Amino acid sequence: MKMPSASSKPQVSPGNLTARAVCKIVPSRPQPRCFLLPVGLELWVYVQKMRNLQKKRMEASCLELALEGERLCKAGDFKAGAAFFEAAVQVGTEDLKTLSAIYSQLGNAYFYLKEYSKALEYHKHDLTLARTIGDRIGEAKASGNLGNTLKILGQFDEAVVCCQRHLDISQEQGDKVGEARALYNIGNVYHAKGKHLSWNMAQDPGYLPQDVKETLQKASEYYERNLSLVKELGDRAAQGRAYGNLGNTQYLLGNFTEAIAFHKERLAIAKEFGDKAAERRAYSNLGNAHIFLGRFDISAEYYKKTLQLSRQLKDQAVEAQACYSLGNTYTLLQDYERAIEYHLKHLVIAQELGDRVGEGRACWSLGNAYVSLGSHEQALHFARKHLEISQEIGDRSGELTAQVNMAQLRSALGLGPGDEDVGTAQHYSGYEAQERSATVEVLKCRGAYKGRKATSWAGEICPKEKPISQLIQVWKEMTFPRKYSNCLCQDLLCSLLCKAWALRGISYPPQLPWGHITDLRHALLGRESCRAIGDDTGRVTFPCGFCGVHCQV
Incomplete structure (x- = not known):
């Protein structure tokens, strides 16, 4: 058998050619072996991936809901805004700072909806989270919100503690804006407490109790500190609020000249910003302050401007109040035709409002x-x-x-x-009735029977020769029991007393800080008579200085 030479080439079949071609493509090094995870570990990896994906989706969904809630609240739809915030809380988020912000917004929304218990609950959640994550600025803001809510609920001492914590943290962090807000909030709390005390506690006629006066003075001090700081910050809107509240506290303290100065500043800033509602409140407060100074004609001008703005704002309730104020002012000016004109306007609006x-x-x-x-x-x-x-x-x-x-x-x-x-x-030709009541005597004293001589000694209440002490005694004898003492005729009698003092060259009663007729009513008759002509809705046009008032901020 002949051996093939080295130079001879072997015969290759078609199958061998295919194998050789494949071998050129595939690398000669060994192929990696397939590595399979255990079933449990593989499932865990899959779950983690899904959780991360769900978390991202959840974060996006929670934030989207919260942003929509914020948009609605800014638009004034707090009810819908609160619903979106609640939905955001239900979806949840692991970002505690975001959750804290949502709680804060929820508390504010419920505050504006006057659901104060819910507002308090969410502001407490916000405070807890802020402390948990060490957010000092967030803790300060949550404390301030809690203070405002507690103030509305009448828990003034707790409110002061929260607002003071807001102030302390803001000063610690060098947050001037937060400090200004805290000072304003503390002033608000003392202001509200002073009004509450002056209305609800027994008082001796002729002066505010010392604790009420001290409380209102504290309010004024914090407002002044707030005013100084917002001036430094150049915040004109905040300055307007500070001036308005300073005017109101000075008004309650009986410092009417100072109150007028502050309200004029408030009015100027309201005009600067085109804030018609604030301008209207300033005019109303100026009218009230001038009433206490006996400047009824000036008060009438301010009330007319109040009326004009209330019509521009299409606020019928305020329009009715302005008409009532003007009617009473013209009564004090003894211009009864114009008084009737405005009281009739008040009557028509009250009927339209169902009041x-x-x-x-x-x-x-x-x-x-x-x-x-x-x-x-x-x-x-x-x-x-x-x-x-x-x-x-x-x-x-x-x-x-x-x-x-x-x-x-x-x-x-x-x-x-x-x-x-x-x-x-x-x-x-004259009164024959024997009742010694306020209305009969007012008819006589006011000259309802012109040219006729009054049959009662009280009809001569104005002549100079009558001693003031005797005039007061006659007034007391003429009034009926305190619980029935809401008749305006008693106010008219007080007006006669003011006139009697004026004839003697005395601007106001010497034993009283003010000469306003309602204050005289309180001083001579008692606080229940003041309750009878007003309520907490702000409809008291001529509030009693002894009882305090709900000033318009």
Whole structure:
């Protein structure tokens, strides 16, 4: 068998050619072996990947809901905003700072919705989270929000603690804006506490209790510190708020000249910003302060501007209040025709608003204004309306006052028990009724029977020769019991006393800090008479300086 030579080439089949071609493509080094994880470990990796993905989606969803809630709250829709914030909390987030911000926004939304218990709950959550993550600025803001909420709930001491913590942390962190806000909030708390104490605690006539005065003075001090700081920061809007509140605290303290100066500054800044609502409040507060100084004509001008702005703002409730204020002011100026004009406007608006309390007050005022003009038939008509409304709303004191007024007016008109109210009156030449009540004496003292001599010694209340002490005693004898003492006729008698002092060359009663008629009513009759002409809705136009008022900020 012949061996093949070295140079001879072997014969290659088609199959061998394919194998050789494949071998050129595949690398000669060994291929890596497939590595498989255990089933449990592989599942864990998959779960972690899904969790991370879900977390990212959750964070995005929570933030989106919170941003929409914030947008709605800025637009003034706090109810819808709160719903979105609640949804964001339900979705959840592991970012505690984001969650803290959501709690803060939720607390603010519920605060504006006047759901203060919920507001308090979420602000507490915010404070806890801020402390947990060591966010000192967040802790300061949460403390301030808690203080504001506690103030509204009447928990003034707790509110001061929270606001003081806000102040301390802001000073520690060098946060001037936060410091200014904290000073303002502390002033607000003391301001609210002072008004609360002056209204609810027993007082001796003629002065504010010392603790009330000290509380209001503290409020004024914090407002002044706030004003100094916001001036340094150049925050004009905050300066306006500080001036307004300083005016209100000085007003409550009886420093009416200072109050006017502050309210004028408030008015200037409101005009600067075009803030019509703040401008309207400033005019109203200026009118009130001038009333206490006896400058009724100036007050009327400010109230007219209040009325004009309330119409521009389309705020019927404020318009009604301005009309009522003007009616009372013109009564003090003894311009009864114009007083009736404004009281009638007040009556129409009260009827449109369905405000039966305001409607009753308007009828009461109209009755007394017509009495001053000697128009007893019209006075009787409005006294009857006052009676009907008082019975409807369950105002027992107003009902008794209206009944007394009606009886006295019917007697003055010569009407018997079975006579019609109007059209059959026999006009007597004088009063024959023996009741020593305020309304009868006012009819005499106010000159309702012009040219006729009053039969009562009290009808000579204004002449100079009567000693002031005797005038006060007569006034006390003429009034009926305290619980029935909401008749405006008593205010008119107070006005006569002011006139008596003026005839003697004395601007205001020497034993009283102010000469306003409502203060005289309180001093001589008691605080219940002041309660009868006002409430906590801000509708008291001529508030009593002894009781305090809800000033318009």
